[in-house]
Amino acid sequence: MVAFGKKLKERQIQEWQGYYINYKLMKKKVKQYAYQIEIGALERRQVLKDFSKMLDNQGVDEFEREVGEDGGSSGESEALVIEKIVLFLLEQQGLLASRIAKLGEQQESLSEEPDISKMSELRESYRAVGRDLLQLLFFVEINAIGLRKILKKFDKRFGYRFTDYYVKTRANHPYSQLQQVFKHVGLGAVVGAISRNLGDLQDRQGSYLSIYDQPALPLQRPLTEWATQRTSFIFLAQHAFIMQEELPTPTEEHADDDRYHFMSLLLNLVNTFLYMVNTYIIVPTADDYSLSLGAATTVCGIVIGAMAVAQIFASVYFSAWSNKSYFKPLVFSSIVLIVGNTMYALAYDLNSIAVLLVGRLFCGLGSARAVNRRYIxxxxxxxxxxxxxxxxxxASALGMACGPALAGLLQTDFKIYKLTFNQDTLPGWVMSIAWLIYLIWLWISFKEPSRDIEEKHLRQGDNADQEQSDAIEKGLAQPLLLGSQDNQQDEDADQECDGSEEAPEDSRLAATSIASASFCGQKSRGVTPQARAGALVQLLIYFMLKYAMEILLSESSVITTYYFSWSTSAVAIFLACLGLTVLPVNIVVGTYISNMFEDRQILLASEIMVCVGILLSFHIIIPYSVPQYVCSGLITFVFAEVLEGVNLSLLSRVMSSRLSRGTYNGGLLSTEAGTIARVIADATITMAGYLGDSRLLNTTLLPSLVICIASIIATCCTYNSLY
Structure with missing residues (x-):
């Protein structure tokens, strides 16, 4: 496994080599600090001051003379400071803007007298600018990653909270240059100008040429991808928590095209959609179904939550199963869901609440979302x-909206032989038929990806992991004092891993249990305390938002029936409208809000708004009204959705890279946190039901409020590490 420093050096653009962060040199500086502190030559306060100056714009040349050249050119030995990165970035950005302005003038002159050859030359010139822009984006991204890593390494080595101090003092300053490195929004204008002008050029050419004379514009795709990744598209994709490659590459592919099959991807997305429909189709009628079987209306909490209880276990075995196959777990999922929905529908005629609950448990055991994520x-x-x-x-958002809406349409009551078909049982029958059709489609169309290439990579990874494990053991036995032999090893390979190194970061060993995946086990020793705290806070936030959303959705039918006498159709319309807000809200936030504010600012603001929505939901003294309930529910739901995207984005940054693969991956961990929140929320509704419908609302909202306030406090405590 290649160490980060070597990987970073290999992916540098040679012409700009003198402007990259010299990760290896800065790593040596951190080790020298450790030695100087050990012998008493420096105090910790001096180390913090000196390292801050080194990162900003001072103290580099002296250290270079101290450690000497590392075998490369003078440009390679320079430890790049933030000011140097930013000035180079602004210089290159200005050059690109100037080139685009000149090309724009040429394009205007061609609008009066079109010339095919000149337009082709102009298009090639735009492509050249675009290629240079992609290189610049790649340059900034690598430096941002390198800076994050050296800050983490410094914290781990000395046990400081230097990252917290550095980000707080630099990022929040009015003359902050750190912002330019981590949030390079200005480049979006250059991307937009190139894409817009290329599109305009193509439209003009199409006005007098056949479409067959218009060549493809390969440049527009990577530029558009980057532009959307900085805006709404990535904000949506963040909800999926599908971890990307640690270091970006402008050209290479990380998944073999031979393994990709569009119909198989479509089947995974349909599975996701149907499962979300299956989850929420019973919400408007669960209380009425429970009452018809002789149970209290608040037992709907257990009925809805039973699916989530089973999903906790299903996520683990489906994640493990997807290591060997994708087709078989999807087939098993469909069969189990057919059985579960059939049992749910038959419970009415059998007059058995037990059959109803077992049916929902079976539905939860068929949750293949872990497989869907892993396939992507x-x-x-x-x-x-x-x-x-x-x-x-x-697909998840659409299923969430379609589930209640479909339930609202199933308003009928008839019998065929001894089977009853009404608003309570039809959700089960409809979903059984839907999963049967899906199973047939799956059997006919799904293509199992080849495992040959993956197994080869895994074998190589296992050998590399073993080598890294040996290096770790040797490193743990070495003294803190760095001898000449150690320095030579560092210069040659940059792959040593002593007790202070981030072992999981370098070795990328996959987590072997939920405990180690959640930074609670002994194998998480390579994770800094700040990173561990940040990850746990993000998981707490994810737990909170899922808990608040589940309380709102699951008790909606009971609350609206008690206070407003809403019909099943009215509840279904309300829930469907909530679900339909997901996509437009995330697009607006991703396109505009995320370009104006940092993720951590959006995170904290969203948490506060969720808290406001919960507070507005309480029934205190004045009569409870429909506007109060609808407005408070809308605020809670919308900002919880916004919070989810930002939360998972930040979680992917602070979470160990070892969670990008294996059974116990980051997607599974976040899924488990959210599922447990739903289970506890549904159990809270049922237990609060024993106090009576009049106290249900306030009793269930109180835990949501407490958890929300706790998450806000925790966010404030770790705010400066969320960068």
């Missing part, structure tokens, strides 16, 4: 992975 991550080429991730989220 493993088998979809990088060039379309972002679109597939956004499709995963869109």
């Amino acid at each position: 991550s493993d088998c979809v080429p990088l060039k379309t992975r972002m679109q597939a991730s956004a499709g995963f989220v869109s």
